[in-house]
Amino acid sequence: MIELLNNLLFDYTIRTVALGAATLGLVSGALGTFAVLRRQSLLGDAMSHAALPGVVIAFMLTGSKAPLVLIVGAALAGWLGTLCLINIVRYTRIKEDSALGLILSVFFGLGLMLLTFLQRSPDARQAGLDNFLFGQAATLLERDVVTMAIVGGLALLVLALLWKEFKLLSFDRNYGSSLGFPMQVLDVLLMSLFVIAIVIGLQAVGVILMSAMLVAPAAAARQWTDRLSIMVLLAAFFGAVSGVAGALISSLGRNLSTGPVVVLCISAIVLVSLLLAPNRGLIWTWIRRVRNRRRLRLKPVLRDLYALTNQHDNPYYPHHIDALRTTTGGGGVRWTLTVLEELGWVQRINQNHWALTPDGLSEAKRLTTGDVMRET
Template identity: 60%
Template sequence: MISGILYDLLFDYTLRTVAVGAAALGAVSGALGSFAVLRRQSLLGDAISHAALPGIALAFLLTGSRATLVLVLGAALAGWVGTLVVMAVVRWSRIPEDAALGIVLSVFFGAGLVILTFVQRDPSAAQAGLDTFLFGQAATLLERDVAVILGLGAVAVAATVLFWKEFKILSFDPQFGRSMGIPMLRVDMILTTALVIAIVIGLQTVGVVLMSAMVVAPAAAARQWTDRLGTMVFLAAFFGAVAGTVGALVSATAVRVPTGPTIVLVVSALVLGSLLFAPERGLVAAWRREVRNRSRLRTEAVLLDLHALAGQHEDGSHPHEIGALEAMGHHPGGAEETLRHLRKRGYVSERDPGHWVLTEAGRERAGRILRDRGGVP
């Protein structure tokens, strides 16, 4: 099946169009989503994409046109108005931001549904296209849709390149930016507009309900691999493109697999993989670090205690009973297993059953540990 898809990708014109469009929208939303995630505005994307619905429906109702550019511009305008409403409510009332987002996303969406019922009543309206905006339909992507995605996406990317420094300051230290005399409110507006663009160009493929995942998930996955903004944005764009392409191709070639949910599942898998396996921040790496640290602390405690016991005895090579070691209270769970482990590495040896002594290498090692800890060897 995979080779079949690859073959089609190379030689099937429709499929190639779908793949290019999905890759482009995934890359743009991944890149712009990085800023949203860093600014703790992950759910703004959810609000914008839902708020876009009345814009799509109104644009169709007013112009009678199903041209992607018209619908997308309507969506962008509505999404942008929704963002302004969130900002206004947060600024001029005591409603917390999350509630403001919830109100905007659900009320705008509800209004969109009402307008959609008007659209659907018009029998001459070719309204089939509007339904795909709920869950997305990659198979309906035509060449001119992809042109819109590429064109508007290029605008959003250009804004990111042009205002890279300002976006970076806005994401990490807006107060500093203000003190430098940068008009942060204007920068915020530009970044938000770029985010709105990144979201609306994905609506036809991913759908309003799930587009928020394309904003957050690639960025959240990328965040696990790096601490540098530039790397994160590139990686997020890459993850977004991969998820978009794979999801769109699977759904365009399989029967009855909606595009939006498929893309979201692919990108969720990328997030899960990153959370688990990223170096440094990955949960598996962290777990292994913890196991290693714990085992190091355990062996060091046994070495040091044996060293201390040897120091108390006139004959430094006198073996000590394991009970004496455990009585020192630094070895929860017993010292036996750790001692065997140390013997394998040649630091201790067992004279009589249950009686242990440091070897020459063990003495040296204990001395080095003490020196590292700032004690007297």
């Protein structure tokens, strides 16, 4: 751990890659929250594939592999794909999922064709463009990280300025329209922000894996909270942590690619969130379900003990636990009696004999009277 921390602080390559991956995770996590809430998770996959021809065309037109040039090309292509998606859904009978598949395949196929054409040309300057398929975070330079931070910061600034409008768009579009907000323009703008989140991460994790960075942090954050503001902050935090963790872990091995490791880290966070989140976690849900089933057994066991007591003159006559097991027809009687004892409704006479207390007798009478009244 000390060595990793030392590398993070003083090793130029690891520090640059970690900062770039953290910037990517922070921006994509915050913006991806709205994609997840609007059930447009596949949008990230389509837009990341649509950005590939923009990268290649930007290089073909300028001959430059400067990060800003390629980001602009990717953003324009992604934005064009977004407009195509919106118009296909609006003016045709094709559903959104089918339109996403069309945009993804057509734009990605075009990008691969252009990339293959460039690779067969004698111009050596095109070397490295194929890294946008799977990403190569190790090639990030300080100026690349600065570019990612500036572009991503502008996207987050727009998100902050139009926070209320984007909330209306995500949760009640019709109400926003009734208030006079240009919901169609806001829709295009929000999708444009998605495109920005995608294109700044192409060099780090690539076209193939970028959709995971847009969806996974938000999916993990959704398990922990029901408030939008906290969800956005958590998604940004999870994305940044996975970026730094992926960069550090990939530095431990010679053949570990940073992009896939970052995606595996955020996938691990999603898995932990799905299992352990207090409100939605599968483990806690199972525990609550078991507790609820056990609580439902309290009243039947108390009523059965009361019914057995009525067969004797002494209302506090003790009964063997096996007699209660016979009447209830199931297990867990001992645990139920222990809970009833904690409530002060029954008392343990010895290891296997139990009796009602005065409070338990009153509660049992109340329950029995209530059942009779409901039946009548």
